[in-house]
Amino acid sequence: MANPISLSVTAAAIGTTRAELSGPRGARPKRAISPRNVFIYGTLLLVSVYYLLPLYVMIVTSLKGMPEIRLGNIFAPPVEVTFEPWVKAWATACTGLNCEGLSRGFWNSVRITVPSVVLSIAIASVNGYALANWRFKGADFFFTVLIFGAFIPYQVMLYPIVILLRELGLFGSLWGLVLVHSIFGMPILTLLFRNYFTSVPEELFKAARVDGAGFWGIYFKIMLPMSLPIFVVAMIIQITGVWNDFLFGVVYTKPDVYPMTVQLNNIVNSVQGVKEYNVNMAATIITGLVPLIVYFVSGKLFVRGIAAGAVKG
Amino acid sequence: MTSVSIRDLTLKFGSLEVLKSLNLDIDEGEFLVLLGPSGCGKSTLLNCIAGLLDISDGQIFIGGNNVTWSEPSERGIGMVFQSYALYPQMSVEGNLAFGLKNARMPKDEIAKRITRAAEVLQIEPLLQRKPAQLSGGQRQRVAIGRALVRDVDVFLFDEPLSNLDAKLRAELRVEIKRLHQRLKNTMIYVTHDQIEALTLADRIAIMRNGIIQQLDTPHEIYNRPVNLYVAGFMGSPGMNFIEGEISGAGDASFNVAATQIPLARYPFARADRPGKAIFGIRPEHVSCGAAAMEEPFSTDVEIEVVEPMGADTLVWAVLDGKEFRFRVDGQSPLQAGQTVRIGFDPAKASVFDAASELRL
Amino acid sequence: MASERPNRLYRNLTAKIAAIPMILTAVCVFLGGTAWTVVYSFTNSKLLPRAKFVGLDQYERLWGTHRWVVSIENLMIYGICSLVLSLVIGFVLAALMDQKIRFENTFRTIILYPFALSFIVTGLVWQWLLNPDLGLQSVVRSAGWVSFNFDPLYNADIVIFGVLIAGIWQGSGLIMVLMLAGLRGIDESIWKAARVDGIPLWKTYVFIVIPMLRPVFITTLVLITSGIVRLYDLIVAQTSGGPGIASEVPAKYVYDYMFQGQNLGQGFAASTMMLLAVLIVIIPWAYLEFGGKKRG
Numbered sequence: 001m002a003n004p005i006s007l008s009v010t011a012a013a014i015g016t017t018r019a020e021l022s023g024p025r026g027a028r029p030k031r032a033i034s035p036r037n038v039f040i041y042g043t044l045l046l047v048s049v050y051y052l053l054p055l056y057v058m059i060v061t062s063l064k065g066m067p068e069i070r071l072g073n074i075f076a077p078p079v080e081v082t083f084e085p086w087v088k089a090w091a092t093a094c095t096g097l098n099c100e101g102l103s104r105g106f107w108n109s110v111r112i113t114v115p116s117v118v119l120s121i122a123i124a125s126v127n128g129y130a131l132a133n134w135r136f137k138g139a140d141f142f143f144t145v146l147i148f149g150a151f152i153p154y155q156v157m158l159y160p161i162v163i164l165l166r167e168l169g170l171f172g173s174l175w176g177l178v179l180v181h182s183i184f185g186m187p188i189l190t191l192l193f194r195n196y197f198t199s200v201p202e203e204l205f206k207a208a209r210v211d212g213a214g215f216w217g218i219y220f221k222i223m224l225p226m227s228l229p230i231f232v233v234a235m236i237i238q239i240t241g242v243w244n245d246f247l248f249g250v251v252y253t254k255p256d257v258y259p260m261t262v263q264l265n266n267i268v269n270s271v272q273g274v275k276e277y278n279v280n281m282a283a284t285i286i287t288g289l290v291p292l293i294v295y296f297v298s299g300k301l302f303v304r305g306i307a308a309g310a311v312k313g
Numbered sequence: 314m315t316s317v318s319i320r321d322l323t324l325k326f327g328s329l330e331v332l333k334s335l336n337l338d339i340d341e342g343e344f345l346v347l348l349g350p351s352g353c354g355k356s357t358l359l360n361c362i363a364g365l366l367d368i369s370d371g372q373i374f375i376g377g378n379n380v381t382w383s384e385p386s387e388r389g390i391g392m393v394f395q396s397y398a399l400y401p402q403m404s405v406e407g408n409l410a411f412g413l414k415n416a417r418m419p420k421d422e423i424a425k426r427i428t429r430a431a432e433v434l435q436i437e438p439l440l441q442r443k444p445a446q447l448s449g450g451q452r453q454r455v456a457i458g459r460a461l462v463r464d465v466d467v468f469l470f471d472e473p474l475s476n477l478d479a480k481l482r483a484e485l486r487v488e489i490k491r492l493h494q495r496l497k498n499t500m501i502y503v504t505h506d507q508i509e510a511l512t513l514a515d516r517i518a519i520m521r522n523g524i525i526q527q528l529d530t531p532h533e534i535y536n537r538p539v540n541l542y543v544a545g546f547m548g549s550p551g552m553n554f555i556e557g558e559i560s561g562a563g564d565a566s567f568n569v570a571a572t573q574i575p576l577a578r579y580p581f582a583r584a585d586r587p588g589k590a591i592f593g594i595r596p597e598h599v600s601c602g603a604a605a606m607e608e609p610f611s612t613d614v615e616i617e618v619v620e621p622m623g624a625d626t627l628v629w630a631v632l633d634g635k636e637f638r639f640r641v642d643g644q645s646p647l648q649a650g651q652t653v654r655i656g657f658d659p660a661k662a663s664v665f666d667a668a669s670e671l672r673l
Numbered sequence: 674m675a676s677e678r679p680n681r682l683y684r685n686l687t688a689k690i691a692a693i694p695m696i697l698t699a700v701c702v703f704l705g706g707t708a709w710t711v712v713y714s715f716t717n718s719k720l721l722p723r724a725k726f727v728g729l730d731q732y733e734r735l736w737g738t739h740r741w742v743v744s745i746e747n748l749m750i751y752g753i754c755s756l757v758l759s760l761v762i763g764f765v766l767a768a769l770m771d772q773k774i775r776f777e778n779t780f781r782t783i784i785l786y787p788f789a790l791s792f793i794v795t796g797l798v799w800q801w802l803l804n805p806d807l808g809l810q811s812v813v814r815s816a817g818w819v820s821f822n823f824d825p826l827y828n829a830d831i832v833i834f835g836v837l838i839a840g841i842w843q844g845s846g847l848i849m850v851l852m853l854a855g856l857r858g859i860d861e862s863i864w865k866a867a868r869v870d871g872i873p874l875w876k877t878y879v880f881i882v883i884p885m886l887r888p889v890f891i892t893t894l895v896l897i898t899s900g901i902v903r904l905y906d907l908i909v910a911q912t913s914g915g916p917g918i919a920s921e922v923p924a925k926y927v928y929d930y931m932f933q934g935q936n937l938g939q940g941f942a943a944s945t946m947m948l949l950a951v952l953i954v955i956i957p958w959a960y961l962e963f964g965g966k967k968r969g
Contacts, residue, residue, distance in 0.1 A: 023381070026368065029382075040769050040772055044770075051786070051787060054787075054798040074807060074809075074811075136688055136689055136692075142699045142700070146695060146698065148959075151951055152703065152707060152951060153902050153903055153924070157703065158928075158944070163722075186698050247928075251928070251932065264793055265797075268910075280801070288791070292790065295789035299782075363865075365868060384871070385869045386871025394866060398860060398862035398863050400863070411880075415870065415872050471862075
């Protein structure tokens with residue numbers, strides 16, 4: 001098939017003018033080090049230093065001994081690497097109330113995060129599904145109120161929820177905090193699921209109804225299996241959100257169920273004793289480790305999650 | 314006088330050759346259409362001519378100047394995009410003036426050019442509106458206006474009508490043709506719509522896989538396609554293809570099973586006669602009933618499906634076990650299940666070598 | 674009653690039952706809770722909420738309190754700086770990332786990772802970096818610039834800028850990602866048309882692209898604003914409101930009065946003021962964004 005007609009055209013072209021064939025030919029000459037590239041990569045590299053510096057300092061500080069920290073500068077790599085600060089931060093650092101290190105806070109956070117994530121995603125996915133496919137009267141109103149709730153300062157709702165939890169007998173307990181996280185995770189997650197389920201072709205939903213499937217049948221047999229990625233996105237949002245929370249943890253729990261962030265703040269900002277910067281930094285890294293791992297493992301899905309938070313309903 | 318010349322143009326994305334050593338000369342005032350399916354490289358070629366894509370090898374001349382390394386704005390071109398690409402926050406007038414203002418053109422000259430373009434395109438009443446307030450057709454007119462005010466020699470159109478509905482498309486097509494007749498600029502027009510190509514073009518270049526398959530007038534392309542691909546691409550419904558063999562040297566004939574089509578009247582383009590060949594005849598070159606008996610070749614076929622389309626009717630029949638389409642008058646009483654006599658003149662047919670798929 | 678038109682209430686009944694958690698949250702917690710707080714801000718509740726109304730007393734006392742005025746000033750300075758810097762940095766970074774650069778993913782990962790960290794972690798890291806005796810200041814001084822002075826966390830006049838550095842570090846990646854998504858959404862032919870028209874790159878950005886990104890800018894603005902008003906964890910971790918009360922913010926004022934000062938009325942009044950600040954931004958935005966659609 002490949003007999004391009006261009007053969008004959010070329011022949012004609014050569015006959016026209018020879019002068020035409022001179023001058024520039026091929027790709028525009030490009031320099032690897034153009035002022036434009038220097039500007040772009042230079043700026044990005046400089047900015048990268050600003051973003052990476054704290055992480056670097058955290059790590060090197062946590063690996064130094066206290067005498068070295070007092071003498072040297074914070075950017076210098078450790079002369080003598082020690083993991084003692086990590087051990088101490090995990091097991092024996094004091095908060096002013098107890099000296100059990102971060103381990104207790106870590107396990108508290110795990111016990112808070114896991115049920116919060118499961119419960120909030122279960123509720124929000126059903127909400128989103130109901131809003132997208134089973135529109136009922138007033139649904140728009142409730143949804144609008146819900147979304148407004150995402151912007152209202154939490155401080156306004158802090159005390160009423162204290163009363164609510166007291167009435168339910170959950171105040172100060174782990175489950176109380178789980179409930180609070182489910183409530184405040186609802187706006188963004190519902191929005192996420194609603195937008196996703198709206199994008200599912202309506203014909204699919206109609207076909208299932210014609211086949212006699214009901215509300216739960218369609219949800220479990222059709223919607224759930226095809227929306228795995230969005231569940232992962234929701235998990236990313238919720239794990240980092242719950243893990244990083246401080247305000248709800250400090251308001252709604254008692255010291256023995258404090259989540260990790262509260263525990264960390266109490267260790268580092270405790271006024272008693274000598275400041276051990278290396279232990280503090282080790283504790284800080286350990287606390288940040290879970291969301292960081294989620295971030296690095298999830299990659300593009302994390303970006304999708306935060307973009308979903310910004311899209312309008 | 315040549316307006317646009319392309320010499321040995323090659324474009325690679327990594328190791329993928331999108332355009333392969335392509336040569337093309339476009340005369341001044343010519344309307345050239347680049348036609349092909351999506352992914353054939355036609356839009357890529359247009360973007361190379363505009364300077365929006367850096368080429369890998371070869372040269373581009375516009376108006377006698379080597380513009381291979383020039384910026385798009387220095388090439389003396391105006392371009393119209395499928396998505397209009399109007400600046401949404403500016404009024405129509407602002408859209409037309411923005412490039413000129415930027416080139417520090419005197420105000421009265423800008424005003425003069427806008428007035429002229431608005432008059433040519435009949436968009437005077439729209440000058441103060443924002444693009445969002447315009448219909449698709451009006452937007453595309455403004456986009457053409459933006460190319461017009463640049464007062465350039467060469468217009469590039471990148472599928473300008475594809476976003477419009479069928480009726481508007483037909484209207485604007487005529488308008489572009491009128492515009493070309495009035496301005497007499499060189500125009501290069503990319504489309505995948507063969508009706509647009511046939512109606513607008515002085516010459517059509519049919520592209521496939523980065524190679525120009527045939528460059529010729531619409532009439533030649535339609536009636537004398539150089540290869541099987543072009544023959545199959547042009548025309549809707551497409552050409553009937555019958556696989557068979559050519560026998561005899563002087564008074565050759567095309568044989569398929571029991572049927573023998575005489576090729577005495579067929580204007581062979583080449584001297585050699587390979588055995589296996591493909592015989593192509595367009596549905597509208599087939600006559601039927603009494604008229605068929607007068608053609609140099611006729612045979613009986615059984616009708617499977619009849620599709621009345623108003624002005625004419627398309628008939629799907631079976632010839633020697635193979636599907637065979639032909640077009641009859643819209644008033645024809647033919648019905649499915651009937652056997653009918655059809656005939657055609659092999660002089661209007663196209664015969665291709667089965668191996669190389671080139672025209673014989 | 675229902676016997677007249679039974680299908681009305683029972684239509685989509687399962688869906689309605691399934692949505693009960695959402696309805697309860699929206700109505701009881703968000704609407705009810707907010708209304709409750711606003712109502713009780715007019716009472717003289719101390720340790721426990723009491724429905725004894727005292728008019729605007731709490732608000733008068735609030736605005737007469739030096740700490741609250743400082744908190745508002747801090748929030749204004751932090752808010753305006755953070756808004757401007759986030760938008761500028763976010764947009765410039767997004768524009769740079771949009772230049773078909775190599776290692777785009779690497780750069781994005783680096784710029785965005787602080788956003789995965791909590792404000793507590795952010796605050797503690799920057800507290801350490803800005804430590805005048807051992808941190809940035811001492812490093813620069815020991816490098817030879819002896820008079821170098823940068824101790825925002827111990828200087829009441831500039832402490833809020835120390836917090837700002839940390840806040841921008843944590844949040845600007847998000848803005849960059851949102852802006853980049855906006856830039857990627859712009860029709861590529863617009864860029865081509867501008868090149869054919871001979872518009873220089875910076876003019877294309879200023880006169881064509883930025884106006885086209887208006888909705889992204891507005892959404893971002895609302896996000897940043899509602900985040901700024903909540904500013905709390907970062908302050909607690911980085912400065913604890915100090916030195917003195919120099920870096921106090923409204924959210925901390927609310928917490929301290931409600932849960933430590935045993936002065937609920939002040940906490941309610943202060944949080945109502947915060948609500949008001951957010952509503953001033955949200956309502957015009959919601960009207961612009963959704964108002965037109967509902968009428969349509």
